[in-house]
């Protein structure tokens with residue numbers, strides 16, 4: 225914990241001199257300051273670089289449009305592609321920064337939520353996304369019970385975990401993801417998302433939940449290092465915890481806990497939905 229001390233000299237009526245010391249626990253404030261420093265660093269590097277690139281490519285487009293050489297059209301089209309990629313990158317980063325603050329501050333709307341419905345929705349949306357055409361992740365879903373929580377936030381946790389499972393599976397290898405859940409007798413549901421991707425190096429499993437942290441083997445993929453920090457915030461707001469473990473068959477297993485819906489019966493069938 226971080227403590228700050230302030231002291232004020234005092235004198236009693238009897239002429240005795242002393243001081244009053246006040247101890248402030250500023251751990252939370254320090255945490256917010258560190259976070260803001262992290263944000264500022266990311267904004268400086270990850271937003272400024274694509275912004276300069278976009279500006280540079282926009283200039284090239286303007287030049288190409290004034291160039292009578294017919295090949296200049298191709299240059300303009302190529303530069304326009306780079307502009308779009310840069311804008312997409314900035315859009316992702318800004319969305320994740322907003323999600324990150326929303327994960328902490330958004331008012332929770334707690335209700336009974338069907339996990340199976342959320343997984344189906346995430347998989348369908350991701351499979352239909354541009355770039356995923358012809359590559360439906362192979363998702364096996366065990367019996368998923370109903371849980372008690374905020375539908376939008378829990379969907380975001382599953383979206384981040386499934387998205388990472390796809391992203392961190394080497395190209396050319398069809399992503400294979402197993403989503404299963406178990407309810408224990410304390411009313412807690414343990415949800416498990418297992419992939420067969422590149423895995424996380426030994427000793428780095430805990431750190432991947434820190435904001436802006438990326439594992440040493442994952443930096444070739446685009447990313448901000450915010451997705452799992454968002455997941456941890458959301459899960460903790462539901463009174464649960466989240467961890468990453470090595471998958472004995474290769475890859476990674478993410479496990480998070482959430483409260484079960486009232487009178488929920490665990491299901492046990494295994495269904496291949498995609």
Ligand code: ADP
Nearest residue numbers: 388392423432438439442447448449450451452
């Ligand atoms: P991002 O993917 O944007 O970098 P995340 O916070 O979602 O950020 O993940 C943090 C880091 O954890 C990633 O950079 C990657 O190194 C590692 N990681 C996350 N999910 C997986 C996964 N399923 N397989 C392997 N590594 C992963």
